Amino acid sequence: MKTGLPIALALGVITFSSPALASPTFYGVFKGGWTDLDYREIPSGVDTTDYSFSALAGVDFPVTREIFSAGIEGGATWLGEYEDVKLFGIEAAFIGKARVATGTDLFLRAGALAWDADADHGQDDDGVDPLWGLGFSYGLDRLRFRGSVDWYEIDDADVETYTLGLEYPFN
Secondary structure, three states: OOOHHHHHHHHHHHHHHOHHHHOOEEEEEEEEEEEEEEEOOOOOOOOOEEEEEEEEEEEEEEEEOOOEEEEEEEEEEEEEEEOOEEEEEEEEEEEEEEEEEOOEEEEEEEEEEEEEEEEOOOOOEEEEEEEEEEEEEEOOOOOEEEEEEEEEEEOOEEEEEEEEEEEEEOO
16 A cells, blocks of 8 residues: 555645646535444454544645646544444545536545544554545535545554535635
8 A cells, every 4th residue: 555655745746846836725624424444353243334524624736727636635534433442533635636527526535644543441542544535526616515435544444434525615
């Protein structure tokens, strides 16, 4: 999974070398959905699904006129509660968007999640691990609908989130 680092660095170079730095778009996202936890040490019969919520803020820079953009987004993410462990964190990601039709964008995300696992029995854990995602946004006015699938690697566990939400540009 370390091959994503060159992609993330390339997006960063494109973002910060773009001649369109004078016209960024700032936006906020609230999304919710469900998670699926894949962890080898959970006994069978334990529910490995729960709810997920994220509040993100981002900035987008046009790379080519009205077709491609690249940017950065980050915020807080709740990844659910499994048995007696609660997962949440702060994420930061590069995002690349492509306009595929009027009002419709597809996007890819790559970044990191600084996560915290709080256990009821006192064995808390934390760390920083990669995240990946893809999705779409649709809207003809300022408010856009957004759907995505994100993958988080948390130590020995993989967490997938399936979310729907709203994206609102501030400028």
